[in-house]
Amino acid sequence: xxxxxxxxxxxxxxxxxxxxxxxxxxxxxxxxxxxxxxxxxxxxxxxxxxxxxxxxxxxxxxxxxxxxxxxxxxxxxxxxxxxxxxxxxxxxxxxxxxxxxxxxxxxxxxxxxxxxxxxxxxxxxxxxxxxxxxxxxxxxxxxxxxxxxxxxxxxxxxxxxxxxxxxxxxxxxxxxxxxxxxxxxxxxxxxxxxxxxxxxxxxxxxxxxxxxxxxxxxxxxxxxxxxxxxxxxxxxxxxxxxxxxxxxxxxxxxxxxxxxxxxxxxxxxxxxxxxxxxxxxxxxxxxxxxxxxxxxxxxxxxxxxxxxxxxxxxxxxxxxxxxxxxxxxxxxxxxxxxxxxxxxxxxxxxxxxxxxxxxxxxxxxxxxx
Numbered sequence: 001x002x003x004x005x006x007x008x009x010x011x012x013x014x015x016x017x018x019x020x021x022x023x024x025x026x027x028x029x030x031x032x033x034x035x036x037x038x039x040x041x042x043x044x045x046x047x048x049x050x051x052x053x054x055x056x057x058x059x060x061x062x063x064x065x066x067x068x069x070x071x072x073x074x075x076x077x078x079x080x081x082x083x084x085x086x087x088x089x090x091x092x093x094x095x096x097x098x099x100x101x102x103x104x105x106x107x108x109x110x111x112x113x114x115x116x117x118x119x120x121x122x123x124x125x126x127x128x129x130x131x132x133x134x135x136x137x138x139x140x141x142x143x144x145x146x147x148x149x150x151x152x153x154x155x156x157x158x159x160x161x162x163x164x165x166x167x168x169x170x171x172x173x174x175x176x177x178x179x180x181x182x183x184x185x186x187x188x189x190x191x192x193x194x195x196x197x198x199x200x201x202x203x204x205x206x207x208x209x210x211x212x213x214x215x216x217x218x219x220x221x222x223x224x225x226x227x228x229x230x231x232x233x234x235x236x237x238x239x240x241x242x243x244x245x246x247x248x249x250x251x252x253x254x255x256x257x258x259x260x261x262x263x264x265x266x267x268x269x270x271x272x273x274x275x276x277x278x279x280x281x282x283x284x285x286x287x288x289x290x291x292x293x294x295x296x297x298x299x300x301x302x303x304x305x306x307x308x309x310x311x312x313x314x315x316x317x318x319x320x321x322x323x324x325x326x327x328x329x330x331x332x333x334x335x336x337x338x339x340x341x342x343x344x345x346x347x348x349x350x351x352x353x354x355x356x357x358x359x360x361x362x363x364x365x366x367x368x369x
Contacts (some may be wrong), residue, residue, distance in 0.1 A: 014157050038346060085300060149211035149217075150300055152212075153217050167347065170347060187339065191334060194330055198323045202323070212229040215229070219361070220298050221360040222353065227322070229319050229323070230322060230323060231353075233325055236352075237259040239352060244341050244344060267323055272318060280308055283304055283307045284308055
């Protein structure tokens, strides 16, 4: 029994040592495994970081490539747009070349007219200082006490400028619904201004009646409708009837009677002019056709010229009567119409003649082949 106990103790010690060794080995294995796991985890983290860095770099390069592509595309689009604009500009230039040339010619015509007017005023001033009159044709110069045709052209240009100002004032008053009293004041001023041009024409007729009859102080389009140095009252009333509607029966009757009386007066003056022309032609064509050096022929020639000069003197009377008819027509029209109708009538008359002048400017500035 005693021998068995020590063996048992030895066995127990051995077992205990073995267990300790096994425990140590287990701990070591666990430590080794743990260390291996840590190293593996570190490697995995490093790999993830490298992959993340690679992804970031790839994304950066992708964004850079995208920016480059966008820039290239924008440059391409801009270039295409520039080419389109250049083509459009070239086409517009080709299409608008004729229009531009016309407008340029029109502007040059206006500038030329302005320069001519300035030159005309300067020549008139010199003529007044020297006491002579230079004819508008430039063929001759002779002493005159009056202003003459050139003076009338200058005065008419000033009259036209003042009329434009008055008409603009009237138009503004009508558009702003001014009172009848205000409109009446402006209308009276415009009618008085028309009286001024008739007075100026009377002075010019004494200086050079042919200048007024020829209408050289008017534009080409206005000359087409010229009658004895001005407009036909009857034709002007026809144009105004449609512009003044609605008219009362009494107003319509008054305008119709005024138109008929104006037409009759115009016919009488036209017949008188025809008779004068025929008489003048007969006077100049009468007489013998003998030797030009004979005293009889010289006397006959002088007699013919004296008779012709006397007949030409009646031209001034025709111009004066025609202007009186025009002046009376405007005054009678004003009496028939209301204040606002008179304002519309004056605006319509001015617009009509303004369009004729504009038509003349466009005609003179037209391209010529």
